[in-house]
Amino acid sequence: xxxxxxxxxxxxLIRELTSRLTSTPAVRLGPGDDAAVVSAPDxxxxxxxxxxxxxxxxxRDWSTAxxxxxxxxxxxxxxxxxxxxxxxxxxxxxxxxxxxxxxxATELMDGIRDECQxxxxxxxxxxxxxxxxxxxxxxxxxxxxxxxxxxxxxxQPGDVVAYTGWLGWSAAGHAVLSRGFRSPRAFVEAxxxxxxxxxxxxAAAGLGATAMTDVSDxxxxxxxxxxxASKVRIDLRSGLIDVPTQMDDIGxxxxxxxxxxxxxxxxxxxxxxxxxxxxxxxxxxKVIGEVLNPSALPQVTVDGxxxxxxxxDHFGAQT
Amino acid sequence: xxxxxxxxxxxxLIRELTSRLTSTPAVRLGPGDDAAVVSAPDxxxxxxxxxxxxxxxxxRDWSTAxxxxxxxxxxxxxxxxxxxxxxxxxxxxxxxxxxxxxxxATELMDGIRDECQxxxxxxxxxxxxxxxxxxxxxxxxxxxxxxxxxxxxxxQPGDVVAYTGWLGWSAAGHAVLSRGFRSPRAFVEAxxxxxxxxxxxxAAAGLGATAMTDVSDxxxxxxxxxxxASKVRIDLRSGLIDVPTQMDDIGxxxxxxxxxxxxxxxxxxxxxxxxxxxxxxxxxxKVIGEVLNPSALPQVTVDGxxxxxxxxDHFGAQT
Numbered sequence: 050x051x052x053x054x055x056x057x058x059x060x061x062l063i064r065e066l067t068s069r070l071t072s073t074p075a076v077r078l079g080p081g082d083d084a085a086v087v088s089a090p091d092x093x094x095x096x097x098x099x100x101x102x103x104x105x106x107x108x109r110d111w112s113t114a115x116x117x118x119x120x121x122x123x124x125x126x127x128x129x130x131x132x133x134x135x136x137x138x139x140x141x142x143x144x145x146x147x148x149x150x151x152x153x154a155t156e157l158m159d160g161i162r163d164e165c166q167x168x169x170x171x172x173x174x175x176x177x178x179x180x181x182x183x184x185x186x187x188x189x190x191x192x193x194x195x196x197x198x199x200x201x202x203x204x205q206p207g208d209v210v211a212y213t214g215w216l217g218w219s220a221a222g223h224a225v226l227s228r229g230f231r232s233p234r235a236f237v238e239a240x241x242x243x244x245x246x247x248x249x250x251x252a253a254a255g256l257g258a259t260a261m262t263d264v265s266d267x268x269x270x271x272x273x274x275x276x277x278a279s280k281v282r283i284d285l286r287s288g289l290i291d292v293p294t295q296m297d298d299i300g301x302x303x304x305x306x307x308x309x310x311x312x313x314x315x316x317x318x319x320x321x322x323x324x325x326x327x328x329x330x331x332x333x334x335k336v337i338g339e340v341l342n343p344s345a346l347p348q349v350t351v352d353g354x355x356x357x358x359x360x361x362d363h364f365g366a367q368t
Numbered sequence: 369x370x371x372x373x374x375x376x377x378x379x380x381l382i383r384e385l386t387s388r389l390t391s392t393p394a395v396r397l398g399p400g401d402d403a404a405v406v407s408a409p410d411x412x413x414x415x416x417x418x419x420x421x422x423x424x425x426x427x428r429d430w431s432t433a434x435x436x437x438x439x440x441x442x443x444x445x446x447x448x449x450x451x452x453x454x455x456x457x458x459x460x461x462x463x464x465x466x467x468x469x470x471x472x473a474t475e476l477m478d479g480i481r482d483e484c485q486x487x488x489x490x491x492x493x494x495x496x497x498x499x500x501x502x503x504x505x506x507x508x509x510x511x512x513x514x515x516x517x518x519x520x521x522x523x524q525p526g527d528v529v530a531y532t533g534w535l536g537w538s539a540a541g542h543a544v545l546s547r548g549f550r551s552p553r554a555f556v557e558a559x560x561x562x563x564x565x566x567x568x569x570x571a572a573a574g575l576g577a578t579a580m581t582d583v584s585d586x587x588x589x590x591x592x593x594x595x596x597a598s599k600v601r602i603d604l605r606s607g608l609i610d611v612p613t614q615m616d617d618i619g620x621x622x623x624x625x626x627x628x629x630x631x632x633x634x635x636x637x638x639x640x641x642x643x644x645x646x647x648x649x650x651x652x653x654k655v656i657g658e659v660l661n662p663s664a665l666p667q668v669t670v671d672g673x674x675x676x677x678x679x680x681d682h683f684g685a686q687t
Contacts, residue, residue: 077412077517078517078519081520081597082451082517082519082520082521082581082597083416083447083448083450083451083520083580083581083582084414084415084416084447084448084450084451084453084508084510084517085414085415085416086412086413086414086415086451086512086517087412087413087415088411088412089408089410089411089412089413090411091408092407092408092409092411093396093405093406093407093408094405094406094408094413094509095403095404095405096403096404096405096406096415096457096459096492096493096507096509097402097403097404097459097493098459098460098461098493098494098495098505098507099461099495100461100462100463100495100496100497100503100505102463102497102499105497105498105499106497128402128403129402129403131402131403132401132402132403132405134403138415140415140416140417140507141417142417142418142419142461142505142507143419144419144421144503173415174415174416174417175417176417176418176419177419178419178421178424178425179424180421180424180501180503181500181501182499182500182501184419184463184499184503184505186417186419186461186503186505186507188415188417188459188461188505188507189403190413190415191403193405198396198397198401198403198405200397200401201400201401201402202401261402262401262402263402278400278401
């Protein structure tokens, strides 16, 4: 294999990347034609697009190409699951500098492929272009399996708020890495490679979820999107929110209240949903608050009081 | 409206962009949730992704933001049509520098929206991120309406080769612009804003097309993809290929054989297909060659002889 993607050329790189892919029965026509064809048995298709840029969303010195691939795919597949749908397919637009090692691109592809397999999906197409900044444009597709999509706008006063998956682990890992450390490994790994509970999205639709989203900007921020869309207030109970002991330890070491990671850390792609108060939730769902009528308070409160941390704004925030 | 996208912020820009969009009955859930939901009545969805970078695929001094939007959408919607499908939806990933005027982004969106309307589709979602290089990641979806997809691999010896749309106009316009001229306007306009014959893709599927693609890399290069996938040779007849008089004039002025633009110029997104020899083709389809058994000759020949020009390689070519 030639050393850089510039030496290999566009068509060579595309061959190299597509040769690594696996398929599923939902893939009617995979990469190599003008477009892919994917089964949509529900007669509706769920679709979401995300961009990831080097320096902004990942760093090559912090994450391997494989982990960047896992994370990029996870982020988008979680969006599909958060609608209550089963992920089926993924398309990848990839901007690569000419001097990028071919192995970086192939390991990225391996990570994307493997994360797709975890979610039951497959890479079906994409595009590769030379440019200055490594950029991934990921589009995921999914099937609703005859459930209505669970949007952000259906939360009702009286509903309970529950989540499943991980909260704050990626943020704690980021805090560790940004201070030059590489451990505790569990949190660093969580930052490098989130594990969204894909199965929980369609399951929540079956359990009667009234609103749902994945936690990508932070729990309070993402619940704010639900509260805004549903015209309700959401109150979280800090006593119901577990902070793992190890996360407490990191918090003490770096001087941060770990509850802040849990409430405002994104990128773990936990799934949070509102359910009618009589919903029978399996043990893996943890109830952490309730839906109230709107009031003069902020749309998301903790123990009835405003919570100060804000969500992520890609333009406002400092890199 | 604030001056730059950095001043407006991510959420402000997204609001500004989505407020300009229109919808169609196929859009079950548009922008604003974790993912969009689009009708897929055929139980299969056709999907394609393309990347466009400033400096590589467009120049702000050559094209307005509106035209860049039209072209970016057209390029991807044409891929859907070239499978024999009807475009339904489009998702846009957009990388913008913080100092980009908001009006550039909104005019881009207007162009994308309008081109979607021409094709019968609508923008249903996307992502916006700050970065150094304006980058568009466009994903289009489409519905096959109970036709099998027309791939690149079905061409049979004895088939005729026919196209509909425009060939070489964009390349002639590019030649004009790259020499500092702004006319003839018809060709400059064709370069800035291609007009793919969207309707012709599904129509060709109904006419029995055996293989099909849109002309994005150049006629010979794209027919090469069909010849390769179908394991055939394709021979074009130069006498059947019309070169408009005005294109001849430009060719003389700039010292280029205009047949080269017709045979190797991309980006007009004409649709070229192979049909059984007894297919009854409407007048808007122009027969320009035939499908033969493979031989020692190149997979695409012109008047039985090799054609020297090659397709576009994003890594090999000089910008």
